Amino acid sequence: LEYCEGGTLRSHLNTAAPIPLSETKALIGDILKGLSHVHQQRIIHGDLKPENILLTYAPRRLTAKIGDFSSACFVELPNRSRQEIGSPTYAAPERFEGQSSYAADLYSVGVMLYEMLLGDRPFSGSPTALQQAHKTQPVPLPNTLTHSVRQLLATALHKQPDQRFVSAEAMLSALQQLSAQQSPRPAQTAAAVPTVSVQQSLSILSPKSSDGKGCEKIVDPIEHLLTIPQGCCLLTARSLYLLTAQHQLVQLAAFEQAQWIAVSPNGRWCLTLPKQSKASEEGIYRRLFKANSSTCNDTDRPIYFQKPPLDEPSTNIVQLLAIDTHHILRIRSASQSAKTYLECFTRRGQFVAQRLLNLSIIQATLTTIPYQLLAIASSTADDATVVLIMLKPFTIRQIRLSIGPQKVSALPWGYAVTGQQQMLLLDRLAEPVSLLADLPAAGAIAAIGDHTILLSARSPTGEPSTLYTVDLKRLDLGLIF
Numbered sequence: 001l002e003y004c005e006g007g008t009l010r011s012h013l014n015t016a017a018p019i020p021l022s023e024t025k026a027l028i029g030d031i032l033k034g035l036s037h038v039h040q041q042r043i044i045h046g047d048l049k050p051e052n053i054l055l056t057y058a059p060r061r062l063t064a065k066i067g068d069f070s071s072a073c074f075v076e077l078p079n080r081s082r083q084e085i086g087s088p089t090y091a092a093p094e095r096f097e098g099q100s101s102y103a104a105d106l107y108s109v110g111v112m113l114y115e116m117l118l119g120d121r122p123f124s125g126s127p128t129a130l131q132q133a134h135k136t137q138p139v140p141l142p143n144t145l146t147h148s149v150r151q152l153l154a155t156a157l158h159k160q161p162d163q164r165f166v167s168a169e170a171m172l173s174a175l176q177q178l179s180a181q182q183s184p185r186p187a188q189t190a191a192a193v194p195t196v197s198v199q200q201s202l203s204i205l206s207p208k209s210s211d212g213k214g215c216e217k218i219v220d221p222i223e224h225l226l227t228i229p230q231g232c233c234l235l236t237a238r239s240l241y242l243l244t245a246q247h248q249l250v251q252l253a254a255f256e257q258a259q260w261i262a263v264s265p266n267g268r269w270c271l272t273l274p275k276q277s278k279a280s281e282e283g284i285y286r287r288l289f290k291a292n293s294s295t296c297n298d299t300d301r302p303i304y305f306q307k308p309p310l311d312e313p314s315t316n317i318v319q320l321l322a323i324d325t326h327h328i329l330r331i332r333s334a335s336q337s338a339k340t341y342l343e344c345f346t347r348r349g350q351f352v353a354q355r356l357l358n359l360s361i362i363q364a365t366l367t368t369i370p371y372q373l374l375a376i377a378s379s380t381a382d383d384a385t386v387v388l389i390m391l392k393p394f395t396i397r398q399i400r401l402s403i404g405p406q407k408v409s410a411l412p413w414g415y416a417v418t419g420q421q422q423m424l425l426l427d428r429l430a431e432p433v434s435l436l437a438d439l440p441a442a443g444a445i446a447a448i449g450d451h452t453i454l455l456s457a458r459s460p461t462g463e464p465s466t467l468y469t470v471d472l473k474r475l476d477l478g479l480i481f
Helices: 009-013 021-040 093-097 102-118 127-136 147-156 168-176
Strands: 053-058 061-066 195-197 202-205 224-228 231-235 239-243 249-254 259-263 269-274 282-287 301-304 315-322 327-334 340-346 351-357 361-366 372-377 385-391 394-400 407-411 414-419 422-427 432-437 442-447 452-457 466-471
Touching (some): 009 053, 021 053, 021 061, 021 102, 021 168, 093 102, 102 147, 102 168, 147 168, 224 259, 231 259, 249 269, 315 361, 327 361, 340 385, 361 407, 407 442, 414 442
Parallel strands (some): 195 432, 224 442
Antiparallel strands (some): 053 061, 202 466, 224 231, 239 249, 259 269, 269 282, 282 301, 327 340, 340 351, 361 372, 372 385, 385 394, 407 414, 414 422, 422 432, 442 452, 452 466
8 A cells, every 4th residue: 555654644733833724724625635536436434533644745745645444334335334433532423323424524524624723622521421512512613713714614513414514525615715814723822932042051162173282263164063972073065074072173084076974873984975966976985983993094985876766867965864884875856846865875885775755855964763864844835844754664754843944953852953043942752842042043053962052153254164052051941951
């Protein structure tokens, strides 16, 4: 069967941030279109609920698909599901009497729409209490909803089947006419994340030269910061530096032309690939450190990447990451479509596997969980989102944010997202903890220790990047170190 990497609508609902109305309309619209096709085949689903709605990333947005037809029946054979009510939370009143109809499916969709708009279901309690509520209690429709939304929900959740929408197409038409001025849902509006100024804990870091004399300057802009056991790697387009725990700066590699650079998680090797208009398949493998020793002087070794199958002719490399001590992940975007290819190779260049995303990834970072990436995607419906990509097994989770992301980074205890001189800190469950304000325009982020964040700030005048540290222990955050 088709693999839906986005999980279920239930997992998508279990977030602190409200779902935008545009996304709600798109997902419920997908369900109604699928339900229209099911009903045209004279089939009643019988158990529509968020757990049975699978999500996948079609080009430029999340798409919903209907699954689990174990309670379905043909219209001509309704008695087959007489004892299979499905979930009482989403069941129409007549389902408790053993009656199945197209209108009962539309009622279930109405409950899901209610939950997406308001953050909670219209009725809750035990199965007996739910049965009584669906049959007799009026649907609570708060005044924060617009008149058109209240009218749509009242029709979809009417107690009498013949008073609901006559078809999935009719409900879809009413849904598409909803105004974008829908008020925020009151029941699940995300609590305000405390904003903390970092001025009291922000310090300029002036790294020392490798001989310990004077301060070292990095001329090229710092593109990425990467924490390894030996310290923190500073990656520019044409060089690789190591910032030690003593704040000494050691140049590990220098190149004549711009390179994509990946450093192994244990810091023992790096792999580079030239940045060109058309990506080269030839890279360089270099040893950096041996176990329990100083810098290694092993000679460089050329690496030839095998060409993956089913490759689009026009793609551009976005990033090169070492996902473990033996494998490289090459992230490529297709210039003619909102797609990204995740290509896995051994460090010798042998092709292992490929995953296709219907998202345009513009930056990614490894997290503390093995084979998991945190990425910024430019093709999501809402710009204030990032995605968690698990490679084994392949799943994608969208995280809605309160700021537009410009850079993302993984920290020992969670994640950091920067944007517009702000940094949003998330815990390991991707729940917001604090919003740091008064930051320089961060170009890259990394953790150097459990409670210290390293920032690189790009100068608009072309000056060398400035390094800053933020001591989180000096701030009033909801974190335990």
